[in-house]
Amino acid sequence: MNQRQVVAGDKSSDGGGRPGKNGDGAERHEAIYQSISDAIIEHRLKPGARLREDALAEVFGISRTGIRKILQRLALEQLVTLTPRRGASVTRPTADEAKDVFDARQMVECGLMPEVARRITAEDAQSLREMAVREREALRAGEQSAAIKLSAAFHGRLAWISGNATLAAFVERLCSRSSLILAVYGNAGHLGCESHDHDDLVGYLVSGNGERALAFMSRHLKAIEASLSIHAEEDEAPDLFEIFSG
Amino acid sequence: MNQRQVVAGDKSSDGGGRPGKNGDGAERHEAIYQSISDAIIEHRLKPGARLREDALAEVFGISRTGIRKILQRLALEQLVTLTPRRGASVTRPTADEAKDVFDARQMVECGLMPEVARRITAEDAQSLREMAVREREALRAGEQSAAIKLSAAFHGRLAWISGNATLAAFVERLCSRSSLILAVYGNAGHLGCESHDHDDLVGYLVSGNGERALAFMSRHLKAIEASLSIHAEEDEAPDLFEIFSG
């Protein structure tokens, strides 16, 4: 493999690697952030995977400074964990965190449904249905990675329709973390969201039936959570007394 | 004023400013973060105030690198705004953002009340009452800064009792942003929260009456929001046609 750099516009093409020559430094960073974020959400980087600064810096063709900035952002969104002198690794959510995240989704996503039902437009519905279709196709084609990302994107898009940017951004973060939770506690085989559900949900929303949508979302999320196999902390600080006193 | 550095343990005391000598770099950063965050929440730094990296670096006795890290964290919490080549400034919330934040608080804080009522212990109640007392004292003494911070801290602490760390952290951030909103849209004279309210709320909670607490919290938040004078966007991109065509 010859090409070591990943994101378009690598600096080795600007004639000698002059430091700050690129006109679009900010967009570049954003693209790299998306790259890493996507890789985590799609489970191409698994929980616990170490993310060395040097390696990332080399792969993306920027210096460690930029990588550190991105890593910090990911840490604040709790997609990566930053341990003081050990560097960054993909977060491995605990069982407690998983419960908190799904409780939070239950509260916020369900609470948003009435407003979404009130505000949803025909274009919104169309866009959502297309996402549901693509998700189903990905699932049928065995592309779990794509399906997971599309599912999170569906929930995120839904939240944005409410018009409340603060809550929508929060839901997006919760969905990202949910992807991580699925990676740790999900059973291979069946994915969290049944894409059939997503289609039905859009149906309730366009008919303006907020209460019905709320109840459906609630069941939908409960179903996802129930599909997890949460075997509490099987290797994190194993309880030796428990194990050997039996 | 001779002493230019603020946080304890300034590096000029270690004999010449050797770079990484300090043993507790992380705690130092945390302290600086708290310093700036508090200054913003207490309105000692007003919305729109510019935060130059050099100045902060000199004040706190660390280099710009560390300041940038802290500024980024504050930016992700939306307490400061980072404009690409212009540096950092204290965020000036728009009217829309204010509405979003209070809607979000309405949903999350109210939604948390039943669980809080179920879990609250005697010590929790005691601690909350003490905070309410201190807040009232600060208010009576005319120390608006302290009162504002205590009020935000009260709401944050309340949320943590629910046991859901994710939602509690979210509420804390919403409260921080609320402080900012009060700074812009609040009327001088009467502060957002009537401290009397906080005492009453604790009463409902310890009696296990979650529904009552929920309703009270809802009214409480509505009262705060109603006390704002949201004159939508009076200088941000003024509509010249509107103004001069009359």
Added chain:
DNA sequence: GCAGCGGAAAGCGTATACAATGAGTGGCAT
């Protein structure tokens, strides 16, 4: 043979230096 210790290497934390960009000001031309 195993455990404890010492050295070397790898990787993170911080500071500093340099380059680029944006804003403000002064001069020049019309």
Added chain:
DNA sequence: ATGCCACTCATTGTATACGCTTTCCGCTGC
């Protein structure tokens, strides 16, 4: 006299250099 342009200053963005901590591996002693 006024409007436009160029220059300079101030400030951020990025990279790199250096020190410190941690970890891993080999060695020695028991």
